Amino acid sequence: MLTVLLILIPLIAGLITFGLKGSGPKALGLIASLASLAVTLGALFQFRTAPASLQFNASWIPQLGAQFSVGLDGMGLMLCLLTSISFLLIFIVIFNREYERANSFYGLMLLSQAGLVGVFTAYDALLFYVFWELALIPVYFLCSLWGGEKRIPVTFKFFVYTFAGSLLMLVGLIYIYLQSPDHSFSYASFTNGSVAPQDQSWLFWLFFVAFAIKMPIFPFHTWQPDTYEQSPTPVTMVLSGIMVKMGLFGVIRWLLPVLPKGAYMWSDVAIVLSIIGIIYASCIAIVQSDIKRLIAYSSIAHIGLMSAAIFTNNELSLQGMMVQLFNHGINIIGLWIIVEIIQQRLKIRNLNEMGGIAQYAPGIAIFLVTISLANIGLPLTNGFVGEFLMFSGLYQYNVWFMAVAGLGIILAAVYTLNMVQKVIFGQSNALTETTTDLKANELLVLSIIVVIILVLGVYPKPMLELVSSTTELVNKVY
């Protein structure tokens, strides 16, 4: 029941928000995200005591063998936790910002949360597809309505791109559905291995392209930097912190167990594409002068490593990757929050026009440095745990792959430290001298993020335990 509640809270709150006025939307958004977090924590508790009670089944379309079947495993729970924490943090950060048509803004944000949670909890293939599409629509509207100058063509490209990928996946789903002996969309009949090996080979691509566009990995990434740049920053946080995880999640939940032989057949290609993405995106990030684009490209590089780790067929690597799903989400949202703060104060995004902020806003500087170091994956920060496990898995798979991908760490250090240096150190100018330090709500949010970074960096065990059940399950069939 808790699982259904997790979807219903943002859904209903979102629909109500459309009708509210004044500061109502803000308040309801905050309340709903707090409630979601509370329910997630309740589910976390229940997962330890009675995991079966998190499953929920109801009849949906009996003629098709499609059920409204939702549930939570370790990975799903972790991603739901990430979603509810992120939305709460986002709502706190933007609490003192005034959006035009705030009711629609908060309403769409909450609807996208409902869609995302739906994706992470669906245990029925058709339901998964429906939520997969639904998560996209509110985000499309958010970007197009509140984005930057070029928002309309950019988000349109993003929409058509992902829609095309989803449709290919739909064909794959239908094919597997027709192959399944009982003609059902249930997770059990999808994973019972009824798909013939020669079919798995091409079906793999139908799914992989859909997920690869969402992640995004090279060469399907071209929508991403423009969209991140043009979107309003809160939406960019949702996109890069949570939505790209849909792609990685999809691979683990719906690709590896459903098409294990296909995944095995094409793992080399998938890893090579991911590694190309790491190097390519890192190199572009180095020469970026727009801070939003820089972080966007750094995100492609990080996602590339995660998608490479999935296909190594290695338990440790998979576990590291899942932990990284959470940690990358937290870190990248932290970076975007700082970008949002700087952009709010200075109204610029060009790195070369910034500098010397540390003198005037030491708070911003401290948090930027900490989160940047976590983003590079320095030991004692949360980023390190996942990256270490992923690299060790990649090493066992193929030393050369690991060596090339390892360059990504060095390049990440180059562009991240370069960014830190240009933003907070160096000569200040007339504009940056006006920077004011953190407000209370910003301080609160960034402190929470840094606490998560450090705690999970020093003591990652609870997170690793949480996802271990999923890892075992995937490894059993894969």
Added chain:
Amino acid sequence: MNALISTALSGVVMMFAGLFVSNKQRIKYIAIVVVLACLVANLAELSTIEAGDRTLYGMITVSRFSILFNAIALGATLIFFLLSGSAFENVGEHVADYFALVFFILSGITLASTFSSLLMLFLAIEIISIPQYILAGSDKKTPKSSEASLKYFLMGSFSTGILLMGITLIYGATGTFNVADLGLGAGKVNTLALCGIILVAFALSFKVSAAPFHFWTPDVYDGSPTVFTSFMATVVKAGGFIAFIRIFHGAFIGERISADWQLLLAIITAATLIIGNFTAVFQQSVKRMLAYSSIAQAGFMLLAVVSVNTYATQGIVLYAAAYSIATIGIFAVMIKLKDYTFDGFNGLARTQPVLAVTTAIFVCSLAGIPLTAGFFAKYFVLTAAVKQGNLLWLVIVAVICAAISAYYYFRVIIAMYFKQGEAETAPITGGFKVMLIITAAIVILLGIFPGLLLQLI
């Protein structure tokens, strides 16, 4: 049977209504009541066929499926009257006659869903077509309307001739008009019959505007009065498809013969999808875009004709309902606008939020976004084609075309929501808004629970 009689009688009733009732509003209300009566009469027949299909003199067969389809056609017409009935007055003087013609078309459609003889098929197609030629040319003030009518008439009669030729060849090969007795599936394929089947396929492709027989569609749809385009592009097209699927799945079926026409139809389907979708992208007028979109959607419905299985029959019913309702809704909104180009929709979300939201839902349904009826419609026709096994290439073409269709459908949403402008509309009544909301609610309801419709089949 009831539907056929009641719609034909309703046509006569409407003609007399034109004589005795001068108030145009009242004529509209009469039409709404009459179509409701037809709907009830049609559904009342369900109880009589529980024992099995009922055949009359070997000419028509009433089945559960046909009654359901008639109900959808009549229901869509009801929505059409409720949303756009007032727009009939803007076309010309003879409002009652227009309603009468619509009812005659409906009787043709009910015949198309029940025929069991090739002669009845021919009659059905003709009864559907002739009133349309008149409706297309009903706007006497603009030469474009007359041009549309003439074009439609010439091309339409030509294709009718081809249909007749096809039926003749099939008769020559088999010696019967009765669909059940054709026996084309058994034994060796007769060349004469095959030629007949091909000619029938061409003629019906013309009627449902499949490529390469689609060239009349944009001109006729663009030239006809918008309110009639709305009907011609939806309910009438669905009627054409029901004839198509019934003759091909009912009569031209068999191990060898199906493979022969399937390849031909698969190529026609692919051409329709590609031409319809790619051309729609370049349109500047929403009305013309919808004309090409109707070709594109015909491509998706053809997927169901090509694939012979139960998903296909379920799919065509769901598709006909989803497509008709959504398109009628968009046309109803468009009729209220001053400017039919995409720019004419600019800023509609601010000036008329209800119209914008409902139009967005209709557009999403046409694009096949989940939680709208259009998604499950597409889902079923795609499943039908995947199930067929050897048509995967066609499925891939179809999904790529579906992605392209999102491009031009979402241009409407972009114009309404993201572009600045003051979309000018005719005065909008509260009743119209309520009707739009109800229609949009039906679209969403069918999108969440398609089982409501499927359990009836």
